[in-house]
Amino acid sequence: MQAKSTYRDRDETELAVLDTLVDAREEGLTIFEVRASVDASIDDIEESLAALKADDLIRVTNADSETRIYPRDRVIPDDEETDDPSVVDALRERLPF
Structure with missing residues (x-):
């Protein structure tokens, strides 16, 4: 599942991290799980x-000495949203901005 189209105009790595977190929205991910899922350098x-985090699109919890990262609810697509890209998304992908 992908983050809402409203949040898709971000850096490639940010978008990959956000999409990965949306996929694991219920259980969240540790930093190690994010690093294993996203094809980017540790620094990126x-x-x-x-x-x-600065844009308040994710939240971080510390429970039982384990840090987990979750997407904010507003980033998660509604059930009625489809995986099909909108016309705007399709244009955004094709046109260099």
Whole structure:
């Protein structure tokens, strides 16, 4: 599952991290699980997490000495949204901005 189209105009690594977190929205992910799922350098992933946290698109919890990362609810698509890209999304993918 992908993050809502509203949040898809982000850096490639930020978007990959966000999509990965949306896929694991119920259980969240540890930093190690994010690093294993996203094909980017550790530094890029850490910068992406910092940017997503600064923009309040993710939340971080510390329970039982384990840090888990979750997407904010507003980032998760509604059930009625489809995986088909909108016309705007399709244009955004094809046109260099």
